[in-house]
Amino acid sequence: MRAEDEHIVKRLLALGERQLGRLAEELFASPHVADVFSRALHKAFETKGRMDRNMQMVLALLNVPSRADLTRLMTKLEAIQGSLVNLNLKVDRLLAAKARPRRRSSHSAAKTSAGEAE
Numbered sequence: 818m819r820a821e822d823e824h825i826v827k828r829l830l831a832l833g834e835r836q837l838g839r840l841a842e843e844l845f846a847s848p849h850v851a852d853v854f855s856r857a858l859h860k861a862f863e864t865k866g867r868m869d870r871n872m873q874m875v876l877a878l879l880n881v882p883s884r885a886d887l888t889r890l891m892t893k894l895e896a897i898q899g900s901l902v903n904l905n906l907k908v909d910r911l912l913a914a915k916a917r918p919r920r921r922s923s924h925s926a927a928k929t930s931a932g933e934a935e
Contacts, residue, residue, distance in 0.1 A: 829837060844850045876883045882890070 845854070873883045873885070
């Protein structure tokens with residue numbers, strides 16, 4: 818940092834919080850300063866967006882998943898987990914129904930008795 822810049826920073830710190838707030842109000846009261854600040858903020862957000870897109874492209878080229886990729890994967894895994902839980906419940910019900918002894922109807926019981934008597 819240059820000596821001039823250090824001098825300005827020291828002066829601003831010496832002003833104190835209240836005076837610094839008043840200085841900021843005065844600066845932003847000027848339409849020119851507010852416009853310049855607004856444009857700088859807008860450019861900063863545009864640059865961040867470009868950086869994010871470029872980073873996703875670099876990660877894709879390196880075959881490294883991005884946060885969006887991981888979020889999509891987690892959503893799919895949660896859906897698969899729900900399907901597996903439902904399937905498990907249905908299999909359990911089928912196994913429980915198969916394990917229950919079936920009552921024979923009177924017609925089939927009569928056939929079995931007749932077959933044993935012969």
